[in-house]
Amino acid sequence: MSHLHEEKxxxxxxxxxxxxxxxxxLEAGVAVAAGYPGTPASEIIETLSALAGPMNLYVEWSVNEKVALEVASSASFAGLRSLxxxxxxxxxxxxxxxxxxxxSGTRGGMVLVSADDPGALSSVNEGETRPYAKLMEVPLLEPGDFQEAKEMTVWAFELSETIRNVVLLRTVTRLSHASGTVVMGELPETEKQARFKHDGFIIDPMEGVVMSPPVEWKHSQQQEKLKQAQALFETSPFNTYEGPDAPxxxxxxxxxxTLYCKEAVALLDVGERVGILKLGTTWPLPEKWVKKHLATSDTVLVVEEVLPFLEGEIKILAAESVAEIGAKTFxxxxxxxxxxTGEMNPDRVVAALSTILGVEYIGQEAAYAQRANEISFAGAPNREATFCPGCPHRASFWSINTALSMDNRNGFVCGDxxxxxxxxxxxxxxxLKTLHAMGSGTGVASGFGKLSPFGMDQSVVAVCGDSTFFHSVLPPLxxxxxxxxxxTLIVLDNSGTAMTGFQSHPGLAANAMGEIAAVIDIPTVCQALGARVKVADPFEVMKTRELxxxxxxxxxxxxxxxKQACALSPEKKHSKAWEMTIDESICLGxxxxxxxxxxxxxxxxGLVWDKEKGKAHIDEVVCTGCGVCAEICPVGAIGKGRAEKKGKKRASGGEVSHLES
Amino acid sequence: MQVRGGKALVSEVQEKGLCVDCGGCVGLCPYFRSHRGRVAMLFDCGLDEGRCHAHCPKVEVDLDAVSRQIPGVPYTEAPAGYFRRMVKTRAGEKMVGRAPYQNGGTVSSLLALAFDSGLIDAAALTDREGLIPRPRVVTDVAGVLACASSKYMASPTVSAVHEAIAAGFQRIAFVGTPCQATSVGQMRCQIPGHSENGPIALTIGLFCTWALDARALTSMASAEMDLQAITGMDVPPPPASVFSFKTQNGSVDIPLERVREAIPEGCRICPDMTAEFTDLSVGALEGDTTWNSLICRTAAGEALFDAALKKGYLEAAPMDPAQAAGLLKASAVKKARAMARAREEGLLNNAEGASALRVEPAVVDRILGGTGQ
Incomplete structure (x- = not known):
């Protein structure tokens, strides 16, 4: 339980x-928060859900992000602040x-937090939030440090209520997941009263119908409000300048x-020559303020992650103002x-600065760098990204892979x-042979499954997780x-949104706040839709394969x-279903x-090779006792016995190992 | 006999479309599996040599080496291989009517005696599940009778021999088509420290002109009938020219010409019609479906035949010379056609790279010369 709310x-x-x-x-008095798990954003809803009781919040893990935005917006329409x-x-x-x-606009303050993952540390893309601000014509705020992350969030709600529209707050992995000191502010004693007013004049923004028509009129209203935001940005304390008057x-x-730039300037010791103009309100640009600073220097370096969004906006502004501020070198x-592409970091900024300024920078002596490079991987085991011991996915993909091989039609799996x-x-x-957005595996497979008139005779399989099933697999299914x-759609149901930390989803009996929730049964849903449905335990690999x-x-x-719970799920942690053993008299090594x-x-x-004995060996510390390897050994040398201790026992499976069929 | 690994087997046989799903590579290791008439390698075993490659009847088969193993003579151009006797047989008084035999019931009768007399303790046979043939290890006469009748489809029957050996049976009988018999013959060449017969006590070959790809035949059949209703299959004698499915609702015939499209490519280079590398070979008798043709190749095979006659398991009669000549002629035609095709396809006696067959060039010449090809 987080004690964030108890800080004075x-x-x-x-x-x-x-x-x-x-x-x-919390300091802004948020009442409703909704989201869908996704690194690096997950901890926000996670933390809020734990504070739902003491802080009188409604927090949910919505079925997907669109629904999360819809749920949050309804609170705003009812006059509450929402996230x-x-x-x-x-x-x-x-x-x-x-x-x-x-x-349509909003009523109660509404903030949309979108977390980017430059460098795709936990993603399969380097998707960008910033262009959405421009595309959707909503203000964009970007905190540059931890204190600012808090302050800016508070102010984002105020701004939203000022312009009666949603405000976009963009964070990135290194801000979301790194830690820094934050000075706490006041927590308000607000009364949260929800009432949706809809009986007023049809186009009244606070009491009429909440909608985007009449489009042209509403659109112009939206743009007027945006200009209001822009005017506020001109004097925003989130925009700062540090450096000489004429850098x-x-x-x-x-x-x-911002932090990378400060570090690079310090490392190169060029504080006398370089100024840092840091923007917290990135779109629309506070044009007057930026122009004022552009006028102070002929040479400009724009530092940002991934695509040149800011650079483009600054260049437009500079071009428009060339008569006023003179031509610039960018x-x-x-x-x-x-x-x-990739994450920004101090090294990259240092490299750019030293070239532009003609300053030599030696971070490490060449000999040191070489030696460090030589020994950095010595002794470290070569580790590939892999599934945890006891992970149901290893067993599932074993069955899927071998079944597709045996099926012998060059079949493939569309991933998710x-x-x-x-x-x-x-x-x-x-x-997996395709991998795109959530739910896309089934959508892509749906298309592949219609290509037989063009001669395609390959078996088509799609996989998805249980949370993904609800998120976006239903429509393509x-x-x-x-x-x-x-x-064939294979739902890898490990009983939770496992990758992001076991957040709840509609297939589970509890919601984000730990309250009882209605369970939606995946096999029943699929059956009702008209699919032929089978359910199996992936730990029974041969049975799964036959099926x-x-x-x-x-x-x-x-x-x-x-269906088999994640090896790290709370219900399984520290328990073994089976005590695995290798009979060295049977293992032929x-x-x-x-x-x-x-x-x-x-x-x-959990299964390692004992080099000295030349035989397989169970690493008892790592093994979770899933029992799957007993079915894999061709001579049945791996045995599984009932775990004696606190382990939960699974219902199926024999005591003795058996040969693979 | 050059032996390579599993990956080589895949590239030299499977990827060339030569695999006939005999099962010679299946069940020896965790890597090769057969499913619905196709063999697949699940993962790369990473080995340079394997029994899978050694057993395969479609790569590096040294026909002379196998022939010297069983029946124990050099390989020649003889159309039906080496044999001691050729007669016509059918189930004797002890065996008549005990199963829906394909023809005379000779194979079931011989196996019944082999079990009853203790000559064998297990038999690797071919059963059928739906339309798909399934290898089966049986341990008694009831098991034999349950597997009676022809399957016409490629079947991984040799994997049942591996299964029986792994299960510890000491006197195993094997019944199979020429490709399967070749695989078992090569296995017997390979088993290290193999005693005279090893765990394989008896091999009975089945005549075969071609087999059918199980998936292709299934897909053809499923368009015409309910697969569950199929009780048997037959190729009636000419001039019928049909493939006949026996079903609960009567016969359903498919033109032979269409069915032939389901013949695996590997069958087209098979030079063996009568399963030459066996103790005994059994097949249909031209012009009379109530009898079988029986070929005794080894002393052991002949001894079993003699005992079967004596004990009433079999009834025998001399084969009509015209029928015998017809059988040899058909065998010679298949042999010559296969040799010619193998040579054409670059699968015979290659100096470099893999070869499906290795045969003394003089023997090849005589085989091809004998039919004017």
């Missing part, structure tokens, strides 16, 4: 960027509603790049000093977003069933739900001829 005003606390945003929302939270790809999902929401080089930056992404995305790698036997596509082989032979849409099938191919981290 003036207290200093080490906060993650995400916690700072939470404290800001919608998502990672950037979720903003794409929510964007259809966002377009209409920004057109040789003006750095313009925003977000955590450095940045377009010119090539900085890359347009979750831990199981790793099945593009050897961890999942390189089973309906599509596939309606169009009589030929595909799948049967389904692959059938036409139409088949759904196989592989190097003479088996299987060429270490267990450790080389199946490769669960």
């Amino acid at each position: 005003p003036g207290n200093r606390r080490l906060c993650m960027g995400n916690e700072a945003i939470v404290r800001g929302a 919608a939270v998502m990672k950037q790809p979720g903003l794409n999902v929510a964007s259809d509603y966002l377009l209409h929401l920004s057109g 040789e080089l003006l750095i313009i930056t925003s977000s955590v790049c 450095y940045g992404k377009k010119e090539g000093s900085l890359p347009t 977003i979750g831990c199981y995305s790793m099945a593009v790698l050897p961890a999942g036997f390189s089973t 309906v599509n596939a069933i309606h169009h009589q596509s030929d595909l 799948l082989l049967g389904l692959l032979d059938e036409k139409g849409v088949k759904v196989l739900v592989l 190097d003479t088996c001829g299987c060429n270490r099938f267990c450790t080389r191919i199946f490769a669960c981290p």
